Amino acid sequence: MSATVEHADSSAGFLAHHFDDRAQQRQAAVIGMWAFLATEVLFFGGLFAGYSVYRFLYPEAWVEGSKHLDHVLGTINTAVLLTSSFTVVLAVRAVKRGEKDHLVRYLLTTIALASLFVVVKTYEYWVKFSHGTVPGAGFELHDLYDPSVSLNQVELFYGFYFVMTGLHAFHMVVGIVIFAVYTRLAQLGRYDENYHTPIEMIGLYWHLVDLIWVFLFPLLYLIDR
Amino acid sequence: MIDVARKERNYVDADYSVWSWFLTTDHKRVAILYLISITVFFMLGGAAAVLFRLELMTPQPDFVIPETYNKLFTLHGILMVFFYLIPSIPAVLGNFLLPLMIGAKDVAFPKLNLASWYVYMVGGVLTVAAIVFGGVDTGWTFYTPYSSTYGNSAVLLAGLGVFVVGFSSILTGINFLATIHTMRAPGLTWFRLPLFVWAHYATSLIIILGTPVVSITVLLVAVERLFGVGIFDPTLGGDPLLFQHLFWFYSHPAVYIMILPSMGVISEIIACFARKKVFGYHFIAFSSLAIALLGFLVWGHHMYVSGQSMYAGFVFSFLTMLVGVPSAIKVFNWTATLYKGQVSWTTPMMYALGFIGLFTIGGLTGLFLATLGIDVHVHDTYFVVAHFHYIMVGGASMGYLGGLHFWWPKMTGKMYPETWGRFSAIVVFVGFNLTFFPQFLLGYMGMPRRYHMYPEEFQVLNVMSTAGASIMGVGYLLPLGYLLWSLWYGKNATSNPWDARGLEWTIESPPTPHNFHEKPVVTTEVYDYDPEQPLPPPSERVVSPAESETETVQ
Structure with missing residues (x-):
């Protein structure tokens, strides 16, 4: 995200024309990335605020909705995602040590784990769709744990579930695409111990995506369990 | 040094191909792209205003049908707020000047800067598509449940347009933040920064912290319309007021996104044309940050009568009053700067x-x-x-026009015609007051907004308002005419026609693609004006004919 013209001297690493040196270039990327992460937090923050308001208003419906989610799959996905954050850290470590092969391997592992997460999530969505547990006309929910609960309110819960996890999954897919591009560039030897800012930046992004899930998982899957 | 520099082509002449503009990463060219597109959206929004002001000349709905009237004021609001006021100063003047003022070659992320313009245009196209597909009648505020459930107009397209254009602001905000933090020239400490830069810093913070919230809110309205995910739907137990809370959490700070950059422009102009150091520099700088902070705590004042708790109303009322403090600090400091200054009545001033x-x-x-x-x-x-x-047109827009005139010689290398400039400033001022002062009276007497008809006793004031709007329209068309004229027939400006301080005036007009020939080092304090040294007379603001001839040869 930081470059326009590459300097001829590739051994010094990548330096865009408008920066004085690589330290300045890296600093700008770090500040820019953290600012972007702040916008992401507030983006999801609007959803978390809405979630909190309705959970406070309709606690029974939230419990009911949560019990119909597959907490086993949710737990597996949490583990998968946390592991992928770990492999990203290993990738950053590898590139800082100039270990190109390790870098590529860890990036590929991250992509594999992230894809596994998306597959499991898709399966969960598919189950919900096949049972009609989707907001909109004809919302259905069978085998209620609490028969007195208002189905409309449970539908609201599923509105939040789909929007929040859907946006999160969208961020996962974007991350996977960027990882794929960076993996290719890493294979071509673009990153080394002198120039590794992009790997660090995608790492920051990935940790945030991970962190958002760490909040989503208990808020959606683990109510009253 | 300037003579040597003249041999290098400026950023406009550097390359003439179409793609050199559409794929440019030069912050100055991106600013020009924004300038052109913002002008187009401004004129569209203005045309809508002309139409509904014509309708309001008479008490009865005789010019357009009520539905069209609703669509017109909605269009006016959406275009003016999201496509003109919010991006105008940051994306045009900010993009052009921020790197120049801090002595940088470009913004921190030039590609992202270009991307922001494309995102802006996609948002604009979606919004224009909403007009083509029947228009929107919800008002620019998109209040639920009308926007989410009951409205039949093209809310989805317009909502997506607003959603998308928000990201263009976010990209600009992130870019400015990183640029100001990391790319200042040696010696340019925080308290040597021009107040224009401080204002943009505060604005960037608001953009970064506020815009995502309105994005998600408008997105929720969109998914409600698309998929029936009824988060604001009262029939499910959803709360339409939640929309208002989330919407105003951004849209009130958005007012400061519009006005703060304008305040930055005003600080520059006042200092230059009073030939004085800005009075209370630190106070003006920090009042920008104070406004940015307080702006996030006052959204509830839009909802006093929406059933919000009375106690919440107390708190929001108190906090809103507090915003008056930093605002007043600025006004008093500008006035104090003028005191005993050598005030000259140029167009920007x-x-x-x-x-x-x-x-x-x-x-x-x-x-x-x-x-x-x-x-x-x-x-x-x-x-x-x-x-x-009064805040947005009288404030933000006047600042934009003032800034455009002030830096026009720098941006284009041409001097605008001063007499026409002063005339337009007067016409805009008179037309503006004639348009909106009667509206204070109308409102006080109880005329509600957003209605296409009104009782007959309100007609006189409404006719005054419409007359004022047409005068103001002329006032806005004048600069469009003479500024364009000056591109071809204007005299060549010197590199510093106002003898102003600031790094942007140390380079040639218009600047070369890389702005500075060597990295500037700042050794003087900001606004280092000498009160003994008057503003250069008009003849010294332009290059003499002999000089300009050698220049055109190049």
């Missing part, structure tokens, strides 16, 4: 003085509206309409 007067009226009526009792009386009347137009 006339716009700046107009800003101070109109912003003061807008700000003071804002305090009326912050008061719970008065707000209950004038809520949703023309009083509110007049108030925020």
Whole structure:
């Protein structure tokens, strides 16, 4: 995200024309990335605020909705995602040590784990769709744990579930695409111990995506369990 | 040094191909792209205003049908707020000047900067598509449940347009933040930064912290319309008021996104044309940050009569009053800067003085509206309409025009015609007051906003308002005409026609693609004006004919 013209001297690493040196270039990327992460937090923050308001208003419906989610799959996905954050850290470590092969391997592992997460999530969505547990006309929910609960309110819960996890999954897919591009560039030897800012930046992004899930998982899957 | 520099082509002449513009990463060219597109959206929004002001000349709905009227004021609001006021100064003047003012070659992320323009255009195209597919009638605020459930117009397209254009602001905000933090020239400490830069810093913070919230809110309205995910749907137990909370959490700070950059422009102009150091520099700098912070704590003042708790109303009322403090600090400091200064009546200065007067009226009526009792009386009347137009048109827009004139010689290398400039400033000022002052009276007498008809006793004031709007329209068309004229027939400006301080004036007009020939080092304090040294007379602001001939040869 930081470059326009590459300097001829590739051994010094990548330096865009408008920066004085690589330290300045890296600093700008770090500040820019953290600012972007702040916008992401507030983006999801609007959803978390809405979630909190309705959970406070309709606690029974939230419990009911949560019990119909597959907490086993949710737990597996949490583990998968946390592991992928770990492999990203290993990738950053590898590139800082100039270990190109390790870098590529860890990036590929991250992509594999992230894809596994998306597959499991898709399966969960598919189950919900096949049972009609989707907001909109004809919302259905069978085998209620609490028969007195208002189905409309449970539908609201599923509105939040789909929007929040859907946006999160969208961020996962974007991350996977960027990882794929960076993996290719890493294979071509673009990153080394002198120039590794992009790997660090995608790492920051990935940790945030991970962190958002760490909040989503208990808020959606683990109510009253 | 300047003579050597002349041999290098400036950023406009560097390359003439179409793609050199559409794929440019030069912050100055991106600014020009924004300038052109913002002008187009401004004219569209203005045309809508002309149409509904014509409708309001008579009490009866005789010019357009009520539905069209609703679509016109919605279009005016959406275009003016999201496509003109919010991006105008940051994306045009900010993009052009920020790197120049801090002595950088470009913004921190030039590609992202270009991307922001494309995102802006996609948002614009979606919004224009919404007009083509029947228009939107929800008002620019998209209040639920009308926007989410009951409205039949093209809310989805317009909502997506607003969603998308938000990201263009975010990209600009992130870019400015990183640029100001990391790319200042050696010696350019934080308290040597021009106040224009401080204002953009505060604005970037608001953009970064506020815009994502309105994005997600509008997105929720969109998914509600698309998939029936009824998060604001009362039939499911959803709360339409939640929308208002989330919407105003951004859209009130958005007012400061519009006005803060304008305040930055005014600080520059006042200092230059009073030939004085800005009075209370630190106070003006920090008041920008204070406004940015307080702006996030006052959204509830839009919701006094929406059933919000009375105690919440107390708190929001108090916090809203507090915004008056940093705003007043700025106004008093500008006035103090003028005191005993060598004030010259150039076009930028006339716009700046107009800003101070109109912003003061807008700000003071804002305090009326912050008061719970008065707000209950004038809520949703023309009083509110007049108030925020004093801030946005009288404030933000005047600052934009003033800044455009002030830096026009730098951006284009041409001098605008001064007499026409002064004339336009007066026409805009008179037309503006004639348009909106009667609306204060109308609102106080109880005329509600957003209605296509009204009782007959309100007609005189409405005719005055429409007459004023047409005068103001002429006032806006004038600069469009003579600024374009100056591109071909204007005299070549010197590199520093105002003898102004600031790094942007140390390089040639227009600048070369890389701005500075060598990295500038700042050793002087900001606004280092010498009161003994008057503004250069008009003849010294332009390159003499002999010089300009050698220049055109190049």
